[in-house]
Amino acid sequence: xxxxxxxxxxxxxxxxxxxxxxxxxxxxRENHMASSxxxxxxxVQDQDDQLGILQRRRIEANIISPIYQIMKRELGQERASDxxxxxxxxxxxxxxxxxxxxxxxxxSLLTFIAIQDLWKKDDALVTDVIEESxxxxxxxxxxxxxxxxxxxxxxxxxGNLLSCTRDFEFIVGYxxxxxxxxxxxxxxxxxxxxxxxxxKAQA
Numbered sequence: 001x002x003x004x005x006x007x008x009x010x011x012x013x014x015x016x017x018x019x020x021x022x023x024x025x026x027x028x029r030e031n032h033m034a035s036s037x038x039x040x041x042x043x044v045q046d047q048d049d050q051l052g053i054l055q056r057r058r059i060e061a062n063i064i065s066p067i068y069q070i071m072k073r074e075l076g077q078e079r080a081s082d083x084x085x086x087x088x089x090x091x092x093x094x095x096x097x098x099x100x101x102x103x104x105x106x107x108s109l110l111t112f113i114a115i116q117d118l119w120k121k122d123d124a125l126v127t128d129v130i131e132e133s134x135x136x137x138x139x140x141x142x143x144x145x146x147x148x149x150x151x152x153x154x155x156x157x158x159g160n161l162l163s164c165t166r167d168f169e170f171i172v173g174y175x176x177x178x179x180x181x182x183x184x185x186x187x188x189x190x191x192x193x194x195x196x197x198x199x200k201a202q203a
Contacts, residue, residue, distance in 0.1 A: 052121030054145055057163055061153055068158060077157075084161050092166035096173025107175040109199055113137055134199070141193035144186040160187045171197065 064084065071080035099115065100107035113132060119125060126143035150159030164187050171180050179200050184190035 052124065053119045054122045054124035054149070057146060058149060061150065061155055061162060064162065065153060065155055068155070081158060081161060084158055085165060088161055088165055089169045092169035093173040095166075096170040096175075098173075099170075100174045108134070109137055109175070109178055109197060110134055112171070112174060112178065112197070136199075137195075137197040139195050141186060141195070144193065147185075147187045150187070156187075160185065163187065167195075 068080055068084060071083060075083075103111050105111075120127070122145070124145040125141050128140045128142060130138040130140065132138075146163045147156075147159060150156050150162065155162065164185050167182065168180055171178050177200050179198055181196040181198075183194055185193045187193075
């Protein structure tokens, strides 16, 4: 209650009842404002989470690109890439946890499958689903607009860090009982990406 703490000493003691009423009114107003600000923050985050992933990656890449170029010049490509990797993996883990928290009945492989349209939005991916169940989700990506976008932006050398690396950290944050395996990526020069998600065997 910063503003309340600042003005309280100036209310004086002579009109104690009136001053008490003013303080209560101000406290209620501040509580309402704080609640509104929190709800607005959540609303903005929810809207951001519903934005297509391709659009989000483009926005992020436009911000990261000049920063990466400066870091590469000053620190070298290896160190610059390490810094980008660290930042991206931490962000991906948090994003996974945030998406999981929005699932009313908890995150699972089925809820993860249900949100895949966010990654496909804006014609971002062409996929071929091989297996889909409560325990296994296997598919191949035949076309990747993410790889095409990073190539066009001159960021092909870190495209895997900006997008591909996220897949492993996102699922850990989303549901640590799900394991991902991937041996090929279009970003890495392969003809397709092979994704295999499986629920880990319970100990």
